[in-house]
Amino acid sequence: MNLPIYLDNNATTPMDPRVLEAMLPYFTTKFGNAASRNHPFGWVAEEGVDYAREQVAKLIGASEKEIIFTSGATESDNLAIKGVFEMYKEKGNHIITTVTEHKAVLDACKHVEKLGGKVTYLPVKEDGILDLALLEAAMTPETILVSVMYGNNEIGVIQPIKEISAIAHKHGALFMTDAVQAVGKIPVDVNKDGIDLLALSAHKIYGPKGVGALYVRRKGPRVKVTAQMDGGGHERGMRSGTLNVPGIVGLGKACELCGLEMESEAKRLSVMRDRLQAELTVLEESYVNGNVEHRLPHVANISFKYVEGEGLMMAMKDLAVSSGSACTSASLEPSYVLKSLGLSDDLAHSSIRFGLGRFTTDEEVDYAVEVTKKAVTHLRELSPLWEMFKEGIDLDSIEWAEH
Amino acid sequence: MAYSEKVIDHYTNPRNVGTLDKSNHKVGTGLVGAPECGDVMRLQIQVDDNNMITDAKFKTFGCGSAIASSSLATEWLKGKSIDDAMKIDNMDIVEELALPPVKIHCSVLAEDAIKAAINDYRVKNGMAPIESEKVHH
Numbered sequence: 001m002n003l004p005i006y007l008d009n010n011a012t013t014p015m016d017p018r019v020l021e022a023m024l025p026y027f028t029t030k031f032g033n034a035a036s037r038n039h040p041f042g043w044v045a046e047e048g049v050d051y052a053r054e055q056v057a058k059l060i061g062a063s064e065k066e067i068i069f070t071s072g073a074t075e076s077d078n079l080a081i082k083g084v085f086e087m088y089k090e091k092g093n094h095i096i097t098t099v100t101e102h103k104a105v106l107d108a109c110k111h112v113e114k115l116g117g118k119v120t121y122l123p124v125k126e127d128g129i130l131d132l133a134l135l136e137a138a139m140t141p142e143t144i145l146v147s148v149m150y151g152n153n154e155i156g157v158i159q160p161i162k163e164i165s166a167i168a169h170k171h172g173a174l175f176m177t178d179a180v181q182a183v184g185k186i187p188v189d190v191n192k193d194g195i196d197l198l199a200l201s202a203h204k205i206y207g208p209k210g211v212g213a214l215y216v217r218r219k220g221p222r223v224k225v226t227a228q229m230d231g232g233g234h235e236r237g238m239r240s241g242t243l244n245v246p247g248i249v250g251l252g253k254a255c256e257l258c259g260l261e262m263e264s265e266a267k268r269l270s271v272m273r274d275r276l277q278a279e280l281t282v283l284e285e286s287y288v289n290g291n292v293e294h295r296l297p298h299v300a301n302i303s304f305k306y307v308e309g310e311g312l313m314m315a316m317k318d319l320a321v322s323s324g325s326a327c328t329s330a331s332l333e334p335s336y337v338l339k340s341l342g343l344s345d346d347l348a349h350s351s352i353r354f355g356l357g358r359f360t361t362d363e364e365v366d367y368a369v370e371v372t373k374k375a376v377t378h379l380r381e382l383s384p385l386w387e388m389f390k391e392g393i394d395l396d397s398i399e400w401a402e403h
Numbered sequence: 404m405a406y407s408e409k410v411i412d413h414y415t416n417p418r419n420v421g422t423l424d425k426s427n428h429k430v431g432t433g434l435v436g437a438p439e440c441g442d443v444m445r446l447q448i449q450v451d452d453n454n455m456i457t458d459a460k461f462k463t464f465g466c467g468s469a470i471a472s473s474s475l476a477t478e479w480l481k482g483k484s485i486d487d488a489m490k491i492d493n494m495d496i497v498e499e500l501a502l503p504p505v506k507i508h509c510s511v512l513a514e515d516a517i518k519a520a521i522n523d524y525r526v527k528n529g530m531a532p533i534e535s536e537k538v539h540h
Contacts, residue, residue, distance in 0.1 A: 308441050310466035314406070314414060325441055325466070334441065346438035382420055382470060384445035384462040385438060400437030 004318040005364045009204075009357030010153050010181060010299060011322060015250070016206040016358065022253040023208065026246035034243045035234060045245045052252025056213055059255040060179075060198060061189035068214045068235045069248050073180045076199035076214035077104040079239065080176050083225025084145045084197070085112045088174075092142035094118045096173075098130055099340045100157075101149050104199075105178050109147075118142070126342050127291035128157035135164060139171040146175050150182035150198075154324065154337040154353060155290030156299030158182065165194030174223060180204050180212075184258030185296050186266060190215055196223050202247065206358055207254030211247030214239075261358075269356050270297035272365050276354060277302065279369045283376055285389070289338060289351060298356040301338075303347045306386040307379040312352060315375035319368055324351040346385075406467055407501035413471035418478050421460040423447040431524025433516040442469045442509065446476060446516035450524050454485045461516075468506040472496050472513040485521050489533060 006014065026048055034049045036042025053064040070076045085095065097109055099121050109119045120138045124130055130148060139146075146168035151158045165175035176197035182188055183198075184205035190198060198215040202208050216238065217223045224238075231240025277300045280286060285305040301324075304312065309323030324335030325348070334348035343351075354368065380386040388395060406414070425432045429450050436443040442465030449458035459477035463470045475496060480488050496502070496510035522532035 306464060308465050308469075310441075311414075311464075311470055314467040344439070345441075349438070349441040382417060382462055383464040384434065384443055385464045387422065387462060395438060398434075400439070400443070401435060 001361070001363050001367065004320055005367060006320045007354050007356060007360065007364070007368055008320045008322050009360075010156075010353060010355035012203045012209065013206045013357050014359060015203075015208055016254065016257060018257060019207050019250045019253045023246045023250040026249050030245075032245075034245055035232065045243075048245055048249045049243055052248045052255075055252035055256045055259075056200075057215075059188075059259045060183060060200070060215060061191050062215050063218065065236075066190075066215050066218050068216055068238050069243060069251075070212050070214055070239055071210055071244070072203070072212040073102075073178065073199045073201035074104040075239075076201075076212050077102065077178055078108045079214055079225055079228050080197040080199060080216075081105065081108040081112060081145070081147060082228055083238070084174060084176070084223075085115070085117055086226035087224050088144040092140075092144040094120070094140055094142040095145045095147065096120045096122060096135065096138050096143060096168075097147045098122045098124055098149070100124050100128060100152055100154075100337045101147070102153060102178055102180070105147055105149070124340055128152060128155050128289075128337075128341055129291055129294065130159055130164065132160065132163055132167060135167050139167065139173065141172075143168075143171055143173040146173050148175075148177060150177045150179035150188060151185070151296045152290070152337065153181050154335060155301045155341070156181070156296035157290040158186070158294040158296060160294075161193045161195070165196075169194060174221075181296060181299075184255065184262060185298065187262070190217070196221070197225070202251035202254055205254045205258050208247050208250040211244050211251050213251065265358060266297040269360070272360065272362065273298055273300050273354070273356055276300060276356075276365050276369060280372055283373060286376075287347065289341060289343065298360075300354045301351055302354070303338075303343070303351040304376045305347060305350055306383045306389055307376055308349050309351055312350075312375055312379055315378055316352075316368075316371050317375075319371050321355070322353045324353070325349045409475075409500050410468055410471040410502070413474040413500070414467040417461075417470060417474040419458075419460050419474065419481075420462060422462065423449055423458065423460050428527045429524075431520040431522070431527065433519025433521075433523060435515045435519055436465070436512050438464065441465060442512060444469065444473050444512050444516040446473060446480075446513075446520045448480055448485075448488075448520050448524060450485060456480050456483050456485060456488055465509065465512075466506075468500065468502055468509040469512060471500055472502075472509045473516065475499060476513045476517055480517065485524065488517060489521055491517055 032041030032045035034045040057064040168175040174196040183200040196217045201212040289301040309325030338348040459480040461473040493510040493514040
């Protein structure tokens, strides 16, 4: 076992060597511009891109003509939301999303508001799942788009996508999903799920950074988005810019591997994750955040009350995880996702996200359990709050000087 | 963000972790911060008849820099008179631990904890609390 151990696979994943192998020729011998139509260098590059388009499409049950390559999911989210808002402004100006979305979606929505659009940010239930009745009630004749993420990046909660898209469609709106964390981890099918636009990223599925895709439905209905970048009219005019051929080839290969291995891999990961969770929640005052049934197979977000997340991570030697603690963010605010579940700030500060991945071993999980338990116990010995809790003092009865 | 060696040292081997009897009139206790903000420090001093600090203990809920700041504070407090201890400035802690700007509030909290502990002792022993002139935050 090599240290440090990487359990932050929701942030990014290591690239699979098989993906790297597929990409390498496209940096050197197959370097052509996929838009060069008049010589073999261009043709070879285009062939690579076309094949990748099929690989990506296959993983999500789409047709290859519906895949727009981008620089990553942030761009895909932006293109989908801003692009739909511009394209469908004659029809309406209302977008519905949820408060637990990724910043790429939330901030694209804020941008739309600045342009005069109306956005409804729906709350989620305590388990992180959207209340369908709230969505139904929020739909208006002006609603052009509903955007709800497939699986949450912090807590792994999976939304009832089929039901949500059905509500959107019933009211004549399009349905978009940021599926960055779900694609390649669980079965996602744009037709069965009723998805009109879908954002995905390569580096979350053992592919390279800097490349992603936006699925844009072509039939029933034919969806269009206004390009957000002007240029050579690549990608059916929706996304100009010379194609990142090696990256795209890597994304394609990554999708193919996920398609082949997802089923067995999801089982393996959920067994390991459940074991990690069971062994850690033996600790007193530890709480799993978010719905545990409708959850991605590789994620567990656990709050260890009375210890602070950043301090805890520092004690979790040679273990790379992440925390919803304010101290780990630039904003000094604890995770908005955890807060939206109704978690108190102190529990949000105490959270650790464990994100397992393709290369995680049982041995590593054992190590993580041992180190985490030790760290929590050590920091609780240092924690005045733990001492008060043990003495039976109600922490809410103390007048804290907020600073 | 990488931590300085001194932060790691204090964090890994925190000095003077523990609890003094807060009901003892020779013990001053300062409890500052709030759980909602992600850091709470409790700093305690044991003072002798000459107003000298003979012992100091802390417990902190917070990040590595908060733990290191309070650990360092207890080291500095021991052997000081309560008047000299009142002069400890948060920027001394920042300098000693090489805290980055985003962690300055940890040192502020430690200074607040020192002052709160001294004032608790002063009030218990019939002295007026000293108001801090510094305005933080």
